[in-house]
Amino acid sequence: xxxxxxxxxxxxxxxxxxxxxxxxxxxxxxxxxxxxxxxxxxxxxxxxxxxxxxxxxxxxxxxxxxxxxxxxxxxxxxxxxxxxxxxxxxxxxxxxxxxxxxxxxxxxxxxxxxxxxxxxxxxxxxxxxxxxxxxxxxxxxxxxxxxxxxxxxxxxxxxxxxxxxxxxxxxxxxxxxxxxxxxxxxxxxxxxxxxxxxxxxxxxxxxxxxxxxxxxxxxxxxxxxxxxxxxxxxxxxxxxxxxxxxxxxxxxxxxxxxxxxxxxxxxxxxxxxxxxxxxxxxxxxxxxxxxxxxxxxxxxxxxxxxxxxxxxxxxxxxxxxxxxxxxxxxxxxxxxxxxxxxxxxxxxxxxxxxxxxxxxxxxxxxxxxxxxxxxxxxxxxxxxxxxxxxxxxxxxxxxxxxxxxxxxxxxxxxxxxxxxxxxxxxxxxxxxxxxxxxxxxxxxxxxxxxxxxxxxxxxxxxxxxxxxxxxxxxxxxxxxxxxxxxxxxxxxxxxxxxxxxxxxxxxxxxxxxxxxxxxxxxxxxxxxxxxxxxxxxxxxxxxxxxxxxxxxxxxxxxxxxxxx
Numbered sequence: 001x002x003x004x005x006x007x008x009x010x011x012x013x014x015x016x017x018x019x020x021x022x023x024x025x026x027x028x029x030x031x032x033x034x035x036x037x038x039x040x041x042x043x044x045x046x047x048x049x050x051x052x053x054x055x056x057x058x059x060x061x062x063x064x065x066x067x068x069x070x071x072x073x074x075x076x077x078x079x080x081x082x083x084x085x086x087x088x089x090x091x092x093x094x095x096x097x098x099x100x101x102x103x104x105x106x107x108x109x110x111x112x113x114x115x116x117x118x119x120x121x122x123x124x125x126x127x128x129x130x131x132x133x134x135x136x137x138x139x140x141x142x143x144x145x146x147x148x149x150x151x152x153x154x155x156x157x158x159x160x161x162x163x164x165x166x167x168x169x170x171x172x173x174x175x176x177x178x179x180x181x182x183x184x185x186x187x188x189x190x191x192x193x194x195x196x197x198x199x200x201x202x203x204x205x206x207x208x209x210x211x212x213x214x215x216x217x218x219x220x221x222x223x224x225x226x227x228x229x230x231x232x233x234x235x236x237x238x239x240x241x242x243x244x245x246x247x248x249x250x251x252x253x254x255x256x257x258x259x260x261x262x263x264x265x266x267x268x269x270x271x272x273x274x275x276x277x278x279x280x281x282x283x284x285x286x287x288x289x290x291x292x293x294x295x296x297x298x299x300x301x302x303x304x305x306x307x308x309x310x311x312x313x314x315x316x317x318x319x320x321x322x323x324x325x326x327x328x329x330x331x332x333x334x335x336x337x338x339x340x341x342x343x344x345x346x347x348x349x350x351x352x353x354x355x356x357x358x359x360x361x362x363x364x365x366x367x368x369x370x371x372x373x374x375x376x377x378x379x380x381x382x383x384x385x386x387x388x389x390x391x392x393x394x395x396x397x398x399x400x401x402x403x404x405x406x407x408x409x410x411x412x413x414x415x416x417x418x419x420x421x422x423x424x425x426x427x428x429x430x431x432x433x434x435x436x437x438x439x440x441x442x443x444x445x446x447x448x449x450x451x452x453x454x455x456x457x458x459x460x461x462x463x464x465x466x467x468x469x470x471x472x473x474x475x476x477x478x479x480x481x482x483x484x485x486x487x488x489x490x491x492x493x494x495x496x497x498x499x500x501x502x503x504x505x506x507x508x509x510x511x512x513x514x515x516x517x518x519x520x521x522x523x524x525x526x527x528x529x530x531x532x533x534x535x536x537x538x539x540x541x542x543x544x545x546x547x548x549x550x551x552x553x554x555x556x557x558x559x560x561x562x563x564x
Contacts, residue, residue, distance in 0.1 A: 018177035018217035020105040020138060021068040028054055028065040032072050036216075040254045042288055044081040048073065052089060063102035066093045067109075074109035075216060079255050080288035086113070104129030104138050111145045115325055120146050120154065137173035140166045144185035149192035149364060156193050156365035163189040177220050180208035184224040191231050194367025194397030199235055202228035206244065209251070222252040222259075229263045233270065234329050234369050236401030236432040241267050258287025262295040266330070269299050272435040272469030278303045291326025294319045298334035305341055306436065306471040316341065317353075324357070329369025332357060336376035343380045344473070346503045348512055351381040358388050367397045371405040378412045379440070386413055404428035408441045416448045423458065435465035436474060443478050459484050503541065510537040515553040 024032070031054035035047035051069050055061070061069075070093045077086045087110070094106040104126045111122035123145035130138030143166035147159045154162075163186040170182035187201035195201075206224040209217065225248025232241035245260050245267070252260055265280035277299055284296025297319045305311065316338045324331025335357050342350035354377040361370040374392055378385040389409055396406050407425030411418035426441035442462035449455035459478070466475040472492035479490060503511060506527075513523045524534040542550065 017214060018181070018220050019068060019071055020101075020108070021064040021071065023062070023064045024068045025062065025065050027057070028061070028068055031057075032068060035072055035076065039076050039079050042254070044076045044079045044288060047076045048081040048086055048089075051076070052085075055089075055092075061096070063097050063099050066097055067102055067105040069093060070106040070109040071216065074113040075219060077113040078219075078289060080290060099133065100129040101133035101135050101138065104133060104135065104142065108138065108141055108145065111142070116150050117153070119148060119150050136169050137175050137178045140169035140173060140178055140182050142166075143169065144182040147185055147189055149188060149366065156189075160189050160193060176209060177217050180205060180224060181220045183208060184220075184227060187224075187231075188227065191227075192364070192366045192368050194395070194399075194402075196398045198368075199228070199231050199237065199240070202231050202244075206247070218251045218253055219256070222248055222256045225251070226256070226259055226263060229260070229267075230327065230329065231368075233263065233267050234371075234401060235399035236404070236429075236434065238267050238271050238433050255287050255289035255292060258284050258292045258296070259289065262287075262292055262299070262330075265296060265299040266333070269302055270437075271433045272465075272471070274303050274307060274470050291322050294322040294334070295326065295330050298323050298330065298337060301334075301341065302337045305337060305344070306469075306473050311341055311344055320353070327369075328361070328364075328366065332361075332370045332373040336372040339376045339380055346505070346508055348508060348515075351377050351384065355384065355388055358392060362391060362395060365395075367395045368399075368402075370395075371402050375405050375409055375437075378409045379444075382412060385409070389413060400428065400432060401434075404432070405437075408437075408444070411441075411448075412444055419445055419448050419450055419454065422448070426458075426461070430461075430465060435469040436471045439463075439465035439469070439471065439478075440474055443474070443481070443484075446484050447481070455484065507537055507541050510534065511541045511553060514538050514541065514550055 031050055035050040038044070038047035038050060051073055054069060070090055073081070073086050073089055073093075090106060090110050090113075094103055094110075097103040097106060107122050107126035107129060111119050111126055114122055123142050127139060127142035127146065130142055143162050146154070147162035147166060149156075149159060163182075166182045167179075167186045170179045173179070183205035184202070187198055187205050190201055191198040202224065206221065206228045208224075209221040225244050229241045229244035229248065232238070232244060242264065245264050248256070249260050261280045262284035265277045265284055268274070268277035268280060281296040281300040281303065285293050285300065287293055287296070298316075301316055301319070316334070320331055320334045320338055323334040335354055339351045339354055342352075354373045357373050358370055358377075361373075370392070374385065374388060377388060396402055404425045407421045407428065409425075411420075411422030411425060414421060422441055422445035426438045426445060429438035429441060439462045442458045442465065446455050446458035446462065449458055462478055463475065466478065475492055478484070479492075509527060510523055513526060518526070520531050520534040520538060523529075523538070524531045527534070529537075538550065541553070
């Protein structure tokens with residue numbers, strides 16, 4: 001029995017390659033090495049072409065060959081192999097298998113590359129085949145995949161039971177990589193259900209495999225380190241999150257370099273190191289794996305929001321969608337950033353999409369990772385946030401960051417009675433090293449302070465934190481707040497004559513009417529301007545949103561319908 005890095009006793013024997021294929025032919029092994037080498041160079045497309053050629057070149061494939069090809073195809077798909085071709089290839093491999101165990105292994109490979117309901121569907125098919133074959137390790141892997149907290153219509157309690165059964169079977173299998181992968185899925189269940197012990201579960205899961213790994217086995221270890229880091233980041237334990245990133249980089253290969261950069265970028269932004277956050281986001285944006293560029297783009301947008309004088313109209317809606325599909329907590333943070341940018345640009349309904357995201361979290365039973373979305377909704381549209389805050393009240397987790405964010409949200413919604421709650425949340429956020437969120441909370445507290453001394457304390461604390469973090473836009477907002485004795489603080493130089501490339505008040509009025517289908521003549525009549533002026537305003541609005549046709553303004557501005 002070996003000691004894990006966390007000091008706990010390990011139940012693992014010696015490490016082994018993460019594959020259900022037991023006897024792969026020499027010819028296929030050569031093709032697998034070539035495909036892996038191409039993928040590690042960032043060419044997952046060439047790697048997949050190599051695997052496709054193997055199916056044509058090797059005349060007599062055994063089931064173990066098909067399993068190995070499927071597992072590598074699954075990995076390449078997760079690493080960014082493009083298009084539907086890998087899925088057709090996996091279907092072809094499954095249809096050609098002779099044994100139920102081999103079919104189960106191919107279905108499992110498909111489940112590992114799938115998202116949402118498809119993940120559970122392929123996991124169910126794999127479980128059926130592994131059960132017929134009497135393969136305990138395969139059953140453990142299939143059950144754990146089905147337990148993953150995705151949108152598949154399963155209750156949280158049932159998911160947790162699947163994860164528990166999977167871990168028991170994995171231990172019986174004695175396979176180190178199976179135990180490590182299943183332990184990670186068990187930790188994921190506990191994370192999304194808000195269990196306080198979830199970060200420790202991730203630490204243990206990440207410690208179950210050694211650092212001397214091949215690319216396929218290293219992916220299991222990297223996945224656990226990445227999710228350990230993300231969990232710690234969203235719990236507010238930023239030193240441990242950076243520790244997990246550093247340890248994960250030892251075993252991570254290929255696109256894992258970009259994935260760990262994305263997580264570090266998130267942590268650096270949270271802790272107010274905006275220059276480091278920007279650098280890591282740039283590394284993440286060079287990645288090819290699905291969702292990683294978007295995670296980097298989301299952090300880069302958050303940094304730009306605080307530091308840039310001009311806010312461009314970027315296609316952040318697509319970033320939010322992909323980021324959410326990759327990681328719901330990262331998607332929630334990206335959606336919050338998008339809402340802040342829309343608000344700064346004076347767009348109609350800047351918080352659109354946030355209620356839908358919160359509803360998704362409730363439907364999936366998530367007690368974790370949506371806090372930034374609710375905080376942004378509360379700061380931007382408090383009336384809309386009241387119902388959402390009430391609906392989310394039973395989903396708060398006991399983790400320190402969630403407790404602090406809840407105090408800030410409740411303080412905002414309490415109005416003049418929210419001083420104590422806002423100060424409590426701001427103090428907690430500052431204590432865990434999150435200066436920008438804490439600074440905005442202190443600003444909100446200063447606005448409802450019960451005394452001049454309280455106002456001065458909260459205002460000065462906000463200024464101190466925002467200045468240290470270089471959060472110029474939030475600092476400028478504080479300095480311009482007339483209710484806090486404007487003139488005591490200086491607006492940062494790059495925020496003077498601030499240009500957001502957003503809508504002027506008149507453009508906003510025109511945009512709302514144009515999105516509702518009014519003609520230039522009707523808009524002129526409503527607003528008391530000339531028809532030519534109305535037409536110019538409509539053109540300006542369209543230009544600021546990428547020259548979209550007038551008929552699409554309703555969708556772009558969220559006037560009708562809601563963006564998911």
